[in-house]
Amino acid sequence: MQEGETLGVVGETGCGKSTLGKAILGILPARTLVAGKILFRGRDLTQLSNLMYRRIRGEEIALIFQDPMTRLNPLMRIQDHFLEEIHAHESVSSTEARTRAREALVSMGIHETRIRNYPHEFSGGMRQRIMIALALVLKPSLLIADEPTTSLDVIVEAQILDILQDLKEAYHMSLLLITHNLGIVAEVCDRVAVLYAGKLVELGSVRDIFHKPLHPYTQGLLSSVIHLETKELHSIEGSPPDLIAPPSGCRFHPRCSYAEPICTDKIPPLVEFEPGHFAACHFGDKFL
Amino acid sequence: MLSWIGLGTLIAFIFIGIFGPVLVSVDQTKALAYPILLPPSLQHWMGTDGIGRDVFARVIWGTRTSLEIMAIGALLALIAGFPLGLLSGFVGGKLDRLLVLVMDSVYAFPGLLLAALIAAVIGRGIFNIGIAITVIYIPLYFRVTRNQTLSTREELYVEAARALGARSRTIMLSYIAYNVVIVIPVIFSLSAADTILTAAGLSYLGLGLEIDIPGDWGRDLSDAQRFLGSGIWWTSLFPGLMIILLTIGLSFLGEGLNDIVNPLLKKERG
Numbered sequence: 001m002q003e004g005e006t007l008g009v010v011g012e013t014g015c016g017k018s019t020l021g022k023a024i025l026g027i028l029p030a031r032t033l034v035a036g037k038i039l040f041r042g043r044d045l046t047q048l049s050n051l052m053y054r055r056i057r058g059e060e061i062a063l064i065f066q067d068p069m070t071r072l073n074p075l076m077r078i079q080d081h082f083l084e085e086i087h088a089h090e091s092v093s094s095t096e097a098r099t100r101a102r103e104a105l106v107s108m109g110i111h112e113t114r115i116r117n118y119p120h121e122f123s124g125g126m127r128q129r130i131m132i133a134l135a136l137v138l139k140p141s142l143l144i145a146d147e148p149t150t151s152l153d154v155i156v157e158a159q160i161l162d163i164l165q166d167l168k169e170a171y172h173m174s175l176l177l178i179t180h181n182l183g184i185v186a187e188v189c190d191r192v193a194v195l196y197a198g199k200l201v202e203l204g205s206v207r208d209i210f211h212k213p214l215h216p217y218t219q220g221l222l223s224s225v226i227h228l229e230t231k232e233l234h235s236i237e238g239s240p241p242d243l244i245a246p247p248s249g250c251r252f253h254p255r256c257s258y259a260e261p262i263c264t265d266k267i268p269p270l271v272e273f274e275p276g277h278f279a280a281c282h283f284g285d286k287f288l
Numbered sequence: 289m290l291s292w293i294g295l296g297t298l299i300a301f302i303f304i305g306i307f308g309p310v311l312v313s314v315d316q317t318k319a320l321a322y323p324i325l326l327p328p329s330l331q332h333w334m335g336t337d338g339i340g341r342d343v344f345a346r347v348i349w350g351t352r353t354s355l356e357i358m359a360i361g362a363l364l365a366l367i368a369g370f371p372l373g374l375l376s377g378f379v380g381g382k383l384d385r386l387l388v389l390v391m392d393s394v395y396a397f398p399g400l401l402l403a404a405l406i407a408a409v410i411g412r413g414i415f416n417i418g419i420a421i422t423v424i425y426i427p428l429y430f431r432v433t434r435n436q437t438l439s440t441r442e443e444l445y446v447e448a449a450r451a452l453g454a455r456s457r458t459i460m461l462s463y464i465a466y467n468v469v470i471v472i473p474v475i476f477s478l479s480a481a482d483t484i485l486t487a488a489g490l491s492y493l494g495l496g497l498e499i500d501i502p503g504d505w506g507r508d509l510s511d512a513q514r515f516l517g518s519g520i521w522w523t524s525l526f527p528g529l530m531i532i533l534l535t536i537g538l539s540f541l542g543e544g545l546n547d548i549v550n551p552l553l554k555k556e557r558g
Contacts, residue, residue, distance in 0.1 A: 027450050058453035071448040075466050084462065085452050134452060 001142070006168065006175040008185040008206075010221070011195035012240050017178045018066075020195070021144045024176075025063050026053045040142070059089050062135035066147035068127035072119035078105070079115045081134055089138055104133040108163065125156035129163065136167060143168075144176040149184070161188055182225055186210060194218050197241050197251040200270060204277035214279035214287045216256045250281070258283055291544020294477070297537025305355040308348035309502075316345035317502040325515070328522050335522035338511055347526050349503025353414060354534065357487045360418025361425060362480045366472065368422065369429025374468065376430070377437025378460045387430070395427035399482075400489050407496045417496045421486055425479050432475050436468040443467075470549055477542030481535045488531050505531050 001007050011017050022028050024038055026045065038045040040061065045053070057063075065071050072081060082101030086092060092100075102112045108129040119127060128148060135143060145164065149157035161184065168175050177189060185192055185206070192209040194202040194217065202215040213219045220236040238255040241247055247254050253263040260282070268280045273288060281287075315321055320340040328335045334343035372391075376384045394402070406420035440446070446463055454463075490496040491506025499507075505527040512524035 022451075025451055027447065054453050054455065056453075057451060063451040065444070065448055065451070067444065070444040073445045073449065073463055073466075076462070084449075084454065084458065088453050088455055088458065131448070 001174055001176065002190075003141070003174055004168075004172055005190040006177060006188055008189035008192045009176065009178045009195060010180060010182065010185055010192060012180065014240055014243070015195045016198040016243075017180075017195055018146050019198075021063055021146045021176070021178055024144060025057055025061060027057070027063075055089065058085060058135070058140065059138045060140050061142045061144065062138070062140040063144045063146065064128075064131050064135045064148055066150050068124055068131050068151070071131055072127060074119055077116050077118055078122075078130060081130075082115075082137060085134060085137065100137060104137040105130070108133045125152055125159070128152060128156075128160060132160070132163065132167075136171065136173075139171055140173070142174045142176065144178065146178045147180070148177075150179070150181070157184075164188070182221065194221070197246055198243055199251055200280065201252065202279045203270070204279075208274070208277045212277075212288070214273055214277065214284045215252075215281045216258055217252050218279075219287070220255075258286075289544055289547075290540045291548065294537050294539070294541025294544055297533065298541055301351055301534050301537065302355060304348060305351040309352050312345045312348045314345075314349065314502050316342040317349050319500075325520055325523075327520075334526045337508065337523040338515060343508075343523055343526055346503050346508055347505070347530055350505040350508065350527060350530065351503065351534075353497070353501060353503045354484055354487060354505060354530075356414050357418050357421065358480050358483045360415060361421030361483045361487070362476055364418065364422040365425035365479065366429050366476060369426040370433050370468075370472065372426075373430040373433025374437050374460065374465060377434040378441060378456075378464060384434075388434075391427040391430045394424065395431070397424070399424045399486055400493075403486055403490055404493065404495050407490060412496060412498050414497065414501075417487060417490060420490075420496070421483050424486070425483065428479055429472075429475060432471060433468055436471055437464050440464045440467045474542055474546045474549055477538050477545060481538035481542065484531060484535050484538065 009017050009020060019028070023034065024040075024045065026048070028034070034046055036046070040056075045056070048056070072078075076084075079098065079101055082104065083094070083097050086097040086100060102115055105115055106112050110126060110129060110133075114122075119130075122130065132148070143164075148164070149160050152160065164175060164177075165188065167173065177184070179185060189206050191203070191205050193200055194209070194215065196217045202209065202213065202218045204214075209218060210222065213222055217236070220234075223234045224236060226233050236255055241251060241254070247264075249265050250256070250259075250263045250268050253259040256263065262282055266282070268282045270278050270280045271284060272278050273284045318341065322332065322336045322340045322342060324336060324338055324340045326332055326336040332342050332344065334347060337343055337346065372387060376387045402424050403417075403420040406423055407417060410416045410419065441464060443463075446459055449459060449463060487496070488506035488509070491504050492510045494507070494510065497504050497507065501507075508527040509524055509531075512520075512527070515523060
């Protein structure tokens with residue numbers, strides 16, 4: 001990712017989007033096998049000790065989750081959520097911590113008198129805003145938003161997206177937006193990464209992805225959006241594979257209308273078919 | 289509501305236990321203080337027993353004894369079982385497996401038998417009986433705390449806190465312990481009720497407390513047995529009644545608290 005950009009990560013349910021977010025933060029379940037590298041500002045996160053990783057979480061990289069209703073401790077006041085987070089990372093006085101908590105809440109458009117309320121006293125949209133405030137109070141440089149608006153209605157969704165945009169500019173933050181909603185991606189993202197069955201199948205700028213999709217899966221995704229006028233609905237044949245025993249070669253080949261024998265045998269490498277536009281398909285150049 | 293009756297009963301007994309012995313002299317509980325086997329009268333509200341002790345005085349002093357044992361037993365079991373359960377559930381792994389093995393082994397033993405064995409080893413006395421009872425109740429606190437910890441640990445807000453950099457220690461204390469503590473008063477009341485019965489059982493069997501202790505409901509019951517055939521009812525009825533009332537009171541308290549706490553738990557998850 002580039003500094004200051006918004007990268008959208010799209011894919012179906014179960015393709016590994018959330019796992020990606022949690023892997024970056026190192027909060028996958030304890031016995032998960034993690035292979036490979038996660039490079040953040042020159043450091044490989046997979047090599048970090050627990051202590052160092054804990055410092056990064058919230059301070060340099062923050063993650064907001066999809067379901068705001070269950071992500072706040074019901075027994076703790078909102079103020080305590082902030083105080084605990086601030087104290088876990090910095091040694092500041094209680095007064096200063098409380099001030100920062102209040103400011104963070106107000107910047108989200110929630111009145112500061114509500115700081116002593118409990119989570120159940122807020123609506124879903126407000127809880128999501130509180131979560132965003134908690135994620136940003138330490139001013140991280142990368143915010144990972146895992147389907148932040150999926151469980152919210154469209155009006156609130158628009159508000160949240162606006163907030164994320166504004167904050168991105170105000171804090172010079174990068175945003176990794178994980179979503180299955182292509183509409184949001186088109187509106188908000190600079191670049192897009194498309195995931196299928198746990199693999200990256202295409203990566204490029206928003207224009208390239210939407211106007212010149214190289215991978216058949218991306219093409220399928222784009223045409224599966226209901227057409228505004230004709231109201232046609234095309235879907236991709238078949239269903240996502242079982243990740244425990246995925247198809248050989250290209251994982252998409254069972255559902256791909258362009259599949260050839262080579263697709264079953266050889267895993268397609270991620271190739272830069274044009275500057276900044278990558279795809280993992282043996283026949284990517286056919287679609288240029 | 290049930291819990292109010294229970295609470296009231298418990299408070300009444302505590303009151304008796306604290307102030308009773310102040311008002312009723314210990315001499316009345318000594319052997320041959322009075323003529324033996326007098327039926328209830330104005331001088332002896334509950335009569336006298338087989339060795340000339342005032343039954344009312346015995347019952348009052350017995351309240352203090354029972355409450356002391358209950359306090360030691362149930363409280364120490366809580367102090368030992370709660371942190372162990374929390375740690376075991378939170379950390380898991382080999383420690384957890386070991387502790388569960390130990391606790392389940394103790395839990396499998398019949399309580400009275402185990403308490404009697406421990407009492408035989410460490411000797412008589414209120415404190416020692418308290419310890420013996422502690423041991424048999426630690427597994428209960430351990431198990432309940434561990435179960436609550438295991439389920440709270442998987443709550444989504446715990447994962448969210450971790451994503452923001454929360455320390456494991458913070459999570460264990462602020463997040464999990466806070467949630468788990470809710471269940472403790474229920475278990476405390478119910479195990480306290482059981483403690484009273486266990487202590488009385490031990491005394492009835494002649495184990496655990498010294499013979500000349502000023503008040504001991506269980507032993508009084510055991511002593512009163514030989515007179516039942518002769519129509520002497522007051523030496524067994526009153527101690528027995530005290531045992532029943534206190535046990536039922538504590539059970540009511542526990543059940544009542546359970547009704548209050550469990551709907552809360554269900555609502556929180558839904």
